[in-house]
Amino acid sequence: MxxxxxxxxxxxxxxxxxxxxxxxxxxxxxxxxxxxxxxxxxxxxxxxxxxxxxxxxxxxxxxxxxxxxxxxxxxxxxxxxxxxxxxxxxxxxxxxxxxxxxxxxxxxxxxxxxxxxxxxxxxxxxxxxxxxxxxxxxxxxxxxxxxxxxxxxxxxxxxxxGRSGVYPLQEAFNGLYGALPPEEKLEAAKKVMATLPEWHPFRRNALLSDQLRDPSGFYDLLLYAQxxxxxxxxxxxxxxxxxxxxxxxxxxxxxxxxxxxxxxxxxxxxxxxxxxxxxxxxxxxxxxxxxxKGEVSAQVTVPSMGLVPHLDAPRHVLAKAVAAGKPLKMTTQGVTFRLKLPEEAAAIIGRIDGKTRLSEIVKASGLEPIGFQALWLKLHKALTATGSLRYSSLGRS
Ligand SMILES: C[S@@+](CC[C@H](N)C(=O)[O-])C[C@H]1O[C@@H](n2cnc3c(N)ncnc32)[C@H](O)[C@@H]1O
The missing domain is CATH 3.40.50.150 (Vaccinia Virus protein VP39)
Structure with missing residues (x-):
């Protein structure tokens, strides 16, 4: 093994x-x-x-x-x-x-x-x-x-x-303790970790520290042999x-x-x-x-009105921020995107419940279809870029 x-x-x-x-x-x-x-x-x-x-x-x-x-x-x-x-x-x-x-x-x-x-x-x-x-x-x-x-x-x-500081530690721990059984390797490495200077690149890397909380996270991050x-x-x-x-x-x-x-x-x-x-x-x-290669699916650029949109974020919180003229802050992998959407988009965002088609959202919002489509395109571009908007009729017959 x-x-x-x-x-x-x-x-x-x-x-x-x-x-x-x-x-x-x-x-x-x-x-x-x-x-x-x-x-x-x-x-x-x-x-x-x-x-x-x-x-x-x-x-x-x-x-x-x-x-x-x-x-x-x-x-x-x-x-x-x-x-x-x-x-x-x-x-x-x-x-x-x-x-x-x-x-x-x-x-x-x-x-x-x-x-x-x-x-x-x-x-x-x-x-x-x-x-x-x-x-x-x-x-x-x-x-x-x-x-x-x-x-x-x-x-x-x-x-x-985003893994700065990890690989030198992995090399050192595997060089020192690679022959030990996993539990002993973990204990030995934990002792050394307590001595890391404040300015060690790993200690400055706030994106990773959570993973040290449990033994399997610690092992996965710093002790993996490969x-x-x-x-x-x-x-x-x-x-x-x-x-x-x-x-x-x-x-x-x-x-x-x-x-x-x-x-x-x-x-x-x-x-x-x-x-x-x-x-x-x-x-x-x-x-x-x-x-x-050669089988890659085309991405949705102009969404058809039959699609069912889903938000990967709480819709009412987003709608409230947009209505107040505030940018939406989306943070992923240490990068924060500030999405500025028109205030009238709030009424649309509030209706994205993962069940309703775009054609039904148009009707309920009371907007003119052409105006709606222009507004939706802005929403689509901004939220797709951060991975926060999805389309699927899963669960809707
Ligand atoms: C970091 S865990 C990720 C587990 C899971 N995919 C997730 O995202 O939560 C890596 C998993 O890959 C498995 N693994 C490593 N090499 C493999 C291989 N060649 N075939 C199948 N599983 C493997 C390990 O046993 C381990 O459970």
Whole structure:
């Protein structure tokens, strides 16, 4: 058994107590069905058709539970295969699914490099896993082989800027304590952490300190024997090597150089993204969706009035701020975007309840259809850029 296996068996990550399923649903990106629908299906997926999903490196089950619960609530037919090489992580994920009495999930213990042996899928979630593989591109290629035509991969991989201070510590701890069993390694590293000087880059990195609170977070962040971060251009190249192409980032504004400064004419788009990452300086991960080259879904630019919009933020709070003429503050990965929307957009935002179509919101708002569409386009652009607006008729027949 390699160190990677030992670690996730000793400290399944993230730490989760199945009893908490009675209190809350953990949601996030990628893999919320509304986001999948928006990015891969233009918000128009027919959810009466079965949805076949692979959760590759499912860990303690956050992505799995979110997918199964949201689809079950909407009475959408689904089949989800959970795959992880850690038995301890699988036990927690299984207990969470059992606690919620969710059906339609098959649990497998194994490596994602054999993904295609488990079937072919409409969607694959692979979150926080590929950067731990000896050969991440081989992992990506294995996932590519398991995608149905037109299907999508939701990914999260580590980025270097937001992880400043992490890698020198990982190297030192693995150099010193790499041969120890996981529990002893953790204890030894914790003692050293208490001696870090105030100006150590890790101690200045406020975006990561939360992860040290529990042992599995500590281990995952600082003691993993195999962990690499990609620069954004390296990650795009890795996708390309596996025959994949980026469909969309979860929050495209994070990667948009044009939001920081004027982009020189003719600049290669990948160079522009790479420079944007350097200027942002805080990105610790990339989250987004990819598809096979030549199969990438077009993104919604002018939303049709039949779409059902969803907000990934409390609508009444947003509507109140817009009505008061205040900019909406959206913070992601240490970057705060201030979105200034016209005050008349407040009445529209207040009606985005995840059930009502745009055509119905027009009627209820009393606005002229042409004026509404112009206003909606502004909203669509601003909120899509920060990943806060999604389209899906899931749960609405
Ligand atoms: C950081 S956890 C992420 C878990 C989950 N995807 C999430 O986002 O909460 C990484 C998981 O990947 C699993 N893993 C690592 N390498 C793997 C491989 N080659 N095949 C399958 N699972 C793997 C580990 O056992 C661990 O549970």
């Amino acid at each position: 390699c160190m990677t296996d030992q670690h996730y068996d000793a400290f399944p990550y993230p730490a989760r107590d199945p009893a908490d399923e009675a209190k809350r649903l953990v949601t996030g990106s990628p893999s919320h069905p509304h986001e999948i629908d928006t990015v891969l299906y233009g918000g128009a997926r027919d959810w009466s058709q079965p949805f076949k999903v692979l959760v590759a490196g499912g860990g303690t089950g956050d992505g799995l539970v979110m997918l199964a619960q949201v689809l079950a609530d909407a009475k959408a037919p689904y089949e989800i295969t959970y795959l992880d090489q850690s038995k301890a992580a699988r036990e927690i994920a299984e207990a969470r699914i059992a606690k919620r009495r969710l059906k339609g999930v098959r649990f497998e213990t194994g490596s994602l490099v054999d993904a295609a042996d488990y079937g072919s899928f409409d969607y694959i979630d692979c979150c926080g896993v590929l950067h731990h593989l000896k050969d991440p591109v081989a992992g990506l290629k294995a996932l590519e082989r398991a995608l149905n035509p037109g299907a999508g991969l939701g990914f999260m991989v580590y980025a270097p800027s 962990d690499r971060a990609y620069r954004v251009d390296e990650w795009l190249a890795a996708l390309g090597e596996a025959g994949l192409e980026l469909t969309r980032w979860d929050a495209p504004a994070l990667y948009d150089l044009g939001m920081i400064t004027e982009v020189p004419e003719g600049m290669d788009p990948v160079v522009a993204i790479a420079l944007c990452e350097k200027l942002r300086g805080t990105l610790g991960k990339y989250t987004g969706y990819a598809q096979r």
